[in-house]
Amino acid sequence: MFKNYLLLSLKVLKRKPLYTFISLFGISFTLMILMLLTSLFDATLGANKPLTHRDRMVMVPMAERIRMEPDTTRKIDSIVMDDEQMRYDTTLNIAEEQVSNSNGPMGYKFVNKYLLPLEGAQHVALFSKGNNVDGYLDGRKFSFNSYYVNDQYWDVFDFDFLHGGCLNVEDDKQANKVAVITDKSAMTYFGKVSKDVIGQEMLLGEETFRVRGIVSRPLSDSPFFSGDIYLPITTIDPRRLEDDAIGGGFGAVCLVSSPGKREALKNEINFLAENFDMSADDFNNKLKIFNASFVEGYAQGILQEEDPGKAMRMMFIPIIGLLLLFVALPLINLVNLNISRVYERKEEIGVRKAFGANAGDILTQFVFENMVLTLIGGLVGMLLAISLINYINANDLLGLTRLSYSVRVFLYFFLVIVVFGFLSGILPAYRMSRTKVADSLR
Amino acid sequence: MIELTNVSKAYRTATIETLALQNLTLTVPAGEFLSIMGPSGCGKSTLLNIMGLIDEPTEGTVSLAGKTITGHNGRQIAKFRNEQLGFIFQSFHLINDLTVVDNVELPLLYRKVGTRERRRLSLEALARVGLSNRAEHFPNQLSGGQKQRVAIARAIVGKPNIILADEPTGNLDSHMGDEIMGILTKLNEELGTTIVMVTHDERMAKKTHRLIRLSDGERVS
Numbered sequence: 167m168f169k170n171y172l173l174l175s176l177k178v179l180k181r182k183p184l185y186t187f188i189s190l191f192g193i194s195f196t197l198m199i200l201m202l203l204t205s206l207f208d209a210t211l212g213a214n215k216p217l218t219h220r221d222r223m224v225m226v227p228m229a230e231r232i233r234m235e236p237d238t239t240r241k242i243d244s245i246v247m248d249d250e251q252m253r254y255d256t257t258l259n260i261a262e263e264q265v266s267n268s269n270g271p272m273g274y275k276f277v278n279k280y281l282l283p284l285e286g287a288q289h290v291a292l293f294s295k296g297n298n299v300d301g302y303l304d305g306r307k308f309s310f311n312s313y314y315v316n317d318q319y320w321d322v323f324d325f326d327f328l329h330g331g332c333l334n335v336e337d338d339k340q341a342n343k344v345a346v347i348t349d350k351s352a353m354t355y356f357g358k359v360s361k362d363v364i365g366q367e368m369l370l371g372e373e374t375f376r377v378r379g380i381v382s383r384p385l386s387d388s389p390f391f392s393g394d395i396y397l398p399i400t401t402i403d404p405r406r407l408e409d410d411a412i413g414g415g416f417g418a419v420c421l422v423s424s425p426g427k428r429e430a431l432k433n434e435i436n437f438l439a440e441n442f443d444m445s446a447d448d449f450n451n452k453l454k455i456f457n458a459s460f461v462e463g464y465a466q467g468i469l470q471e472e473d474p475g476k477a478m479r480m481m482f483i484p485i486i487g488l489l490l491l492f493v494a495l496p497l498i499n500l501v502n503l504n505i506s507r508v509y510e511r512k513e514e515i516g517v518r519k520a521f522g523a524n525a526g527d528i529l530t531q532f533v534f535e536n537m538v539l540t541l542i543g544g545l546v547g548m549l550l551a552i553s554l555i556n557y558i559n560a561n562d563l564l565g566l567t568r569l570s571y572s573v574r575v576f577l578y579f580f581l582v583i584v585v586f587g588f589l590s591g592i593l594p595a596y597r598m599s600r601t602k603v604a605d606s607l608r
Numbered sequence: 609m610i611e612l613t614n615v616s617k618a619y620r621t622a623t624i625e626t627l628a629l630q631n632l633t634l635t636v637p638a639g640e641f642l643s644i645m646g647p648s649g650c651g652k653s654t655l656l657n658i659m660g661l662i663d664e665p666t667e668g669t670v671s672l673a674g675k676t677i678t679g680h681n682g683r684q685i686a687k688f689r690n691e692q693l694g695f696i697f698q699s700f701h702l703i704n705d706l707t708v709v710d711n712v713e714l715p716l717l718y719r720k721v722g723t724r725e726r727r728r729l730s731l732e733a734l735a736r737v738g739l740s741n742r743a744e745h746f747p748n749q750l751s752g753g754q755k756q757r758v759a760i761a762r763a764i765v766g767k768p769n770i771i772l773a774d775e776p777t778g779n780l781d782s783h784m785g786d787e788i789m790g791i792l793t794k795l796n797e798e799l800g801t802t803i804v805m806v807t808h809d810e811r812m813a814k815k816t817h818r819l820i821r822l823s824d825g826e827r828v829s
Contacts, residue, residue, distance in 0.1 A: 167717055170710065177705040517701045520662055521762070522690025522718035524683045603662035607701060 168534065175535035178507075179542075186539075189503055193543025194550060196496040197583060201551035203489070204578045205569040209385040211461055214570065216323035216384055216391055221425040222288075223322065224432055225390065225463035226281060226418040229439070230269035231450035237263035268450065273414030274399075274407045280438060286431035287420035291315065291322035292399055294406070294415045295389055301355055302369045308354055310370070313393030314402040322421045323391055330364040330379030333398050337378075341400040345375040348383045351394040370395065386567045389467065390419060410446075412453065432457045493586070500590040508532055508594040515598055516606025528599035529592075536591025537584070544583035548576075609638035609802050610659055610770065615668030617654050617825075628654040629665070630825040638769070641796045641803045643813040646822035652806040653774055655822065659804060660693055660772045661685050673769060690718050694763030694801075698775035700755040702747040708758050709734065709743040715766040733761040737791055753784035760791055764801070771795070773805040777812055789815055 179186045213220045244255045271294075272281075282290050294314040301308040320332035328349055337344055345368060349359045356363050359380060367374050375397065384391055400407065406415060422431050439455040458466055462474035464481075471477040508515075515528055523531075555569040562568075617629040628651045636642050644652050657663035658670060661677060670677045673692055677685070694715070702711050712730040721729070734740050737757040747755055756776060763771050773792065777785030789812050795801050805816060813819045821829040 167720075169723075170713075170717060173710075174703075174705055181705065513701060514703050517703060518714065518718075519686065520660070520689065520695050520701075521715040522686050522766075524686035524718075526683070527686075527718060604657045607662075607697065 171531050171534045172538060174531075175538040178511075178535065179539065182507075185503065185507065189500060189539060190543045190546060192496045192499055193540055193586070194547040196493065197544050197547030197579070197586065198550040198554070200493070200582050201548060201571075201575070201579050202554060202569065204582070205551070205555060205571060205575050206564075206567070208572065208575050208578070209567055209570050211464060212385075212570075212572075212574065214385050214572070215382075216325040217460065218324045219322065219421055220460045222422050222428070223460050224287075224420045224422065224428050224435070224457050225460060226420060226435065226455060226457050227389065227463065227467075228269055228271050228417060228456050229276075229412055230267055230454040230456065231412060231444075231447060232264055232452040232454060233266040233450045234262040234452050235265045237261055266450075268413065269454075269456075270413050271415050271417050272455075273409050273411045274416050275410055276412050276414065277416050277418050280442075281418045281420070281435075284420060284431065284434055284438075286422055286427060286434050288423050289318040289321040289421040291319035291419040291421070292416055293319055293390070293418075294399065294402055295393065295417065297402070299370045299395070301395075303355055310351060310394040311392065312370070312395045312397055313391070314399045315396050316399045319396070319419075322419050325381040325384075325391075328359060328380045328382055329361050330377065332379055333396065337398040338400050342398055343373055343375045343401060344378040344398065345370070346379040346381060346396040347377055348381055348394055350383050352377075352380050354394075368395075370397075373401075375401075383568075385570050387565055388464075390417070412447070428459060497586065497590050501593055504532075504536060504590060504594040505597070508598045512598065512601065512606045515601055516603050519601075519603045520607065525599040529595045532595030532598065533588060533591040536595070537587040540583055540587030540590065544579070544586075548579065609640070609673060610634070610636040610804065611669075611671040612655075612659070612665075613669045613671075615655075615658060615665045615670065617651070617658065617663070618666045627825050629658070632668070632822075632825075632827055634820065634827070636802060636804060638802055639796070639800045640818060641793070641805070641816040643805045643807050643816040643819045644822060645807060645810070645813055645819060646828075650822040651825040652822055654825075656772050656774050656804065656806050659770075660695060661689055686718070690715055690766065692769050694766065694768040694771040696756070696759050696763050696771065696773035696776045698778040700747070700752075700759045700779075702755055702758055702762075704747050706746075707743070708739065708745050708747065708750070711747065711758055712761045712765050714762055719766060729765055730761070733765040734758070736764065736795075737761045751784075752780050753787060756780060756784070756788050757791065760788070760795075764795060764799075767799075768801070770802045770804070773803060775806055775808065777807065777809060785809065785812065 208214065239259045241257045241259065242254050243257055246253050277292050284290065292315065297312045297314065299310050299312045301310055315333065317333060317335040317338050332346060333344060336342065352359045352363050355368060356366065363377050363380060366377050368377060420431055422428050435455050435457045439453045442453040444451050444453055458474045462478055465477035466472065466474055469477050469480050471480060518528060552571055555571055558564060559568045612632060612634045615629055615632045616627065619626045619628060632655065644655060646652050654663065658665050661670070672688070677688070680688070709727065709730050712733055713726045716726045716729060731740060731743060734743055737760050739754060739757050739761065742750060742754060747758065750758065776792070777788050780788060792803055792805070793815060796803050807813050820827055
């Protein structure tokens with residue numbers, strides 16, 4: 167039966183080339199944009215390497231030192247005249263108010279002393295980001311973004327190693343001059359990405375580092391792993407390791423054993439902050455340590471909103487709203503086109519029903535036909551999207567972020583096509599399946 | 609075989625009620641070839657539609673093959689139509705995007721008959737109406753008479769007990785009309801199929817077993 171439907175739907179498409187073109191253009195264009203968005207979403211927030219453990223991570227990028235002061239307010243509840251005297255009934259509210267704050271990444275000693283031993287964390291990655299370093303080779307100079315990371319950084323972030331291996335605990339202890347570099351850095355500095363690069367020296371600033379491993383560049387630009395070069399944390403300027411202050415240049419990412427344990431760890435971090443002895447700070451008297459899941463942290467970062475829940479709502483509600491609107495417009499258009507297309511075939515529906523088709527058969531046939539149309543449109547949209555993704559990636563049009571078209575993206579996309587095809591076909595098909603045979607054949 | 613008891617059909621709009629059939633009682637025994645005549649708008653097609661379960665009476669009961677058709681849902685009626693009834697229309701109502709043989713297969717499609725069997729039965733039905741050589745043609749490539757023969761093949765492919773024909777010769781010249789009438793008569797005689805035919809043509813009506821006449825929704829003879 168479906169073969170019959172398929173043949174018929176292809177014939178119907180061929181019968182009206184202009185209508186087919188308009189429908190396909192709308193579907194392809196919409197689905198192309200949707201695939202690009204899906205791909206961007208997946209590259210930015212998907213569980214791709216090095217974020218495979220994304221759902222087990224708690225990001226602790228910085229701490230905030232706050233000065234709280236008593237703040238007493240008097241509220242007039244009522245005024246009465248008593249013997250030509252005005253009398254007030256008031257409520258006194260004694261509270262604390264934030265008068266100043268200072269936030270930023272944390273000091274090395276602070277993260278080492280308080281975050282590394284967190285009970286709920288399986289691994290704690292420490293890192294210092296955004297350190298620009300110049301590399302030199304044969305009279306040429308290259309600029310790199312270096313990250314100083316501890317050994318557990320590689321347990322938390324599962325980079326895709328193309329050659330060699332990661333830095334280890336001995337490198338931290340001995341402050342070994344070794345480096346893990348991205349494939350792009352290897353290409354820039356050595357002109358190749360191959361096994362030969364492992365063990366070769368790189369002159370970075372005034373020091374020479376030996377390449378330990380080459381990783382493929384992550385798909386997205388994230389403050390947690392957008393380095394060109396990764397060096398042992400102990401090879402950083404020693405003065406930065408000795409600073410006792412809460413603030414410094416280091417962030418942390420904790421890994422818990424299962425996603426369900428993230429909340430417990432977040433509570434542990436909050437407890438630590440609330441009970442932190444701030445007597446060493448002669449101005450601030452309260453501490454807050456930022457902690458959030460990867461997606462929450464992403465939303466907090468781009469929206470500069472402290473409350474993770476609010477940040478998520480602020481990010482996703484407009485995105486979902488816009489996406490719905492973006493899908494709804496072509497969907498309504500397609501529904502409209504489909505209504506006229508199905509209506510034209512009123513006679514056929516009447517004949518089919520006269521010879522035994524029930525409403526369900528008619529519904530199935532027209533939804534199926536629409537799915538065929540949407541699948542063709544989806545295929546064209548997918549080819550367009552892949553071409554565009556290749557173009558965007560080849561020219562780094564989105565900065566460090568590169569769009570992907572992984573199996574997961576295809577699956578998401580296929581789901582979108584099916585939903586789109588179903589939604590745009592079901593209403594017209596439903597309407598026509600209810601038509602009375604006698605009316606259809608009149 | 610077909611039993612209509614006190615059947616009335618009214619078409620209602622907000623302001624007007626039109627009575628298409630009034631209190632009509634009719635019995636068509638199995639194997640009969642009955643023709644219905646009457647002026648345009650007298651309710652002939654409405655009567656045929658009610659017999660074919662593609663329209664519902666406002667009042668009265670319809671019994672087909674011993675079953676009173678009341679309180680059945682759409683799915684059951686569709687199944688009943690598929691198994692018991694075959695339709696032939698004045699304007700053929702073939703699906704132009706399907707080949708002749710695909711058109712003929714239509715009733716079997718909803719009977720979940722396998723592809724090969726469907727094809728075999730359809731070719732057999734086309735052979736019966738003398739159109740084996742046109743199986744892979746499209747309806748637009750056929751003459752009016754040939755189209756009606758395809759429609760007959762479609763009506764008989766599922767071997768229904770009843771065929772309802774609404775002016776099957778109305779769009780054809782007299783020669784083609786005779787040909788179609790010949791096929792219907794043969795079907796009735798050889799297979800014992802009950803046929804109810806609406807016609808305007810007295811000559812065709814005379815070739816059937818019995819003729820009834822309608823006027824203003826009422827049976828007048």
